[in-house]
Amino acid sequence: MTGMSEPIGALPAAIAEDRRDLAVRIRRSAEYIAIPLFALAVSVVLFSVFLLAIGKSPVEFFELVERGGFGTAFSLQNTLQRSSPLILTALAVAIPARIGLVMIGGEGALVLGGFAAAAIAIPLVGHVPPFATLFIMAVVGVAVGACWVGIAGALRYYRGVNETISSLLLTYIGIAIMNFFVEGSLRDLSNPNKPSTMPIGDAYMVGKIPGTDVHWGLAVGIVIAIALHLLMTRTTFGFAARVTGGNMRAALAQGLPVGKLMISCTMIAGACAGLAGFFEVAAIQGRANASLVAGYGFTGILVSFLARHNPIAIIVVAIMFGGIVASGGLVQRRMDLPDATVLVLQGLTFVVLLVSETLYGRFKIFQVSGAADRT
Numbered sequence: 500m501t502g503m504s505e506p507i508g509a510l511p512a513a514i515a516e517d518r519r520d521l522a523v524r525i526r527r528s529a530e531y532i533a534i535p536l537f538a539l540a541v542s543v544v545l546f547s548v549f550l551l552a553i554g555k556s557p558v559e560f561f562e563l564v565e566r567g568g569f570g571t572a573f574s575l576q577n578t579l580q581r582s583s584p585l586i587l588t589a590l591a592v593a594i595p596a597r598i599g600l601v602m603i604g605g606e607g608a609l610v611l612g613g614f615a616a617a618a619i620a621i622p623l624v625g626h627v628p629p630f631a632t633l634f635i636m637a638v639v640g641v642a643v644g645a646c647w648v649g650i651a652g653a654l655r656y657y658r659g660v661n662e663t664i665s666s667l668l669l670t671y672i673g674i675a676i677m678n679f680f681v682e683g684s685l686r687d688l689s690n691p692n693k694p695s696t697m698p699i700g701d702a703y704m705v706g707k708i709p710g711t712d713v714h715w716g717l718a719v720g721i722v723i724a725i726a727l728h729l730l731m732t733r734t735t736f737g738f739a740a741r742v743t744g745g746n747m748r749a750a751l752a753q754g755l756p757v758g759k760l761m762i763s764c765t766m767i768a769g770a771c772a773g774l775a776g777f778f779e780v781a782a783i784q785g786r787a788n789a790s791l792v793a794g795y796g797f798t799g800i801l802v803s804f805l806a807r808h809n810p811i812a813i814i815v816v817a818i819m820f821g822g823i824v825a826s827g828g829l830v831q832r833r834m835d836l837p838d839a840t841v842l843v844l845q846g847l848t849f850v851v852l853l854v855s856e857t858l859y860g861r862f863k864i865f866q867v868s869g870a871a872d873r874t
Contacts, residue, residue, distance in 0.1 A: 530859060531807050538855040539805070542848040549843065555834055567829035568822025579713045580783075582821030584609065586720035587775035588799025589817055590727060591648065591768040593808040595662070597731050598764045599744035600655065604648050604666030605772040606796025607673030612644035612773025613780040614677040617696045617787035618685060620703065629703045637777050644773015645766040647673060652765030656758045662765075674792055681788055695788035705782035716778035721814055723771065728810040740764055772796060794842075798824070801849045820845070 547557035568578045591605035616636040623632045651669055654660035680686075682694040705714050731737035740760050743750040750757050776791060784790055802820055806812035827841045 567826025592803035607670030608772035613776025640777035648769025
């Protein structure tokens with residue numbers, strides 16, 4: 500009986516400790532939701548002031564955004580279709596962020612991945628069945644995107660090159676490479692108006708999700724986001740990546756393969772962006788041209804930061820921004836505003852979001868007394 504008295508006596512203390520830890524997690528989660536929402540509200544206020552300054556109605560603008568992005572079945576499907584590349588390019592930012600890297604090269608990986616997919620399709624179309632051709636295109640697009648962003652990860656680990664700068668510069672190099680071939684040796688001479696590669700043809704295009712006008716890229720993006728969330732939160736690889744992101748020196752001291760982790764995360768990021776490029780070619784454009792440089796990679800940066808680099812939250816935020824992008828044409832027609840108006844809203848949101856990073860840990864409502872001692 501004496502041996503049993505200690506566990507029984509310790510049970511209330513263990514329950515109290517578990518409750519306290521749960522309270523800490525709930526309050527921290529609330530902080531991670533409340534501060535981005537606050538940043539979003541401040542962005543809306545600042546953008547409203549901007550609209551008033553140029554003589555436009557903020558109420559009308561946001562009503563048109565709601566109508567153009569979510570108001571009808573057609574607009575909702577347009578929003579979902581635009582959300583697909585945003586999910587994948589946001590993941591290209593979120594996964595490196597888990598290991599402490601700020602990678603902004605998703606646009607370059609998307610462009611090069613899409614171009615590579617279109618280029619490999621040229622000798623295959625008409626000779627290889629559509630399904631096999633699409634599979635090869637996807638593999639090539641993913642591989643090119645992974646290697647391209649992986650270069651920035653390797654430069655960061657082996658040479659200490661800042662990954663933000665290198666990934667940004669690689670983006671412009673990637674776009675230049677695509678333009679070089681699209682306007683040169685791989686140009687479709689039958690299309691004199693816009694430099695493009697040869698079209699892959701309707702038979703080789705990715706189909707739509709049954710009952711919708713949304714291509715399968717959306718479903719693939721959601722599945723990948725869920726899979727990467729599980730990878731980063733439920734596996735030893737994800738745990739090692741988070742430890743490395745928290746303190747790289749401590750990770751090295753513990754013998755973790757920091758270099759492999761860093762390059763692996765950046766290659767996963769590039770693979771996501773390259774897959775987005777594949778879908779832009781195989782489901783939307785049907786060829787590679789300047790339309791691939793649509794800014795999805797840069798908008799994905801904002802989506803990832805607003806979602807706090809959480810792959811599940813990225814799905815929701817990407818759909819929201821997909822609606823904003825989809826409503827641009829309606830806003831332009833009804834309010835006589837340029838397409839760049841939406842970019843102003845995105846830019847304001849990003850700046851305010853970066854400033855809001857200084858607010859974490861400053862509000863007592865989100866803290867539990869004694870929590871700091873245990874963490």
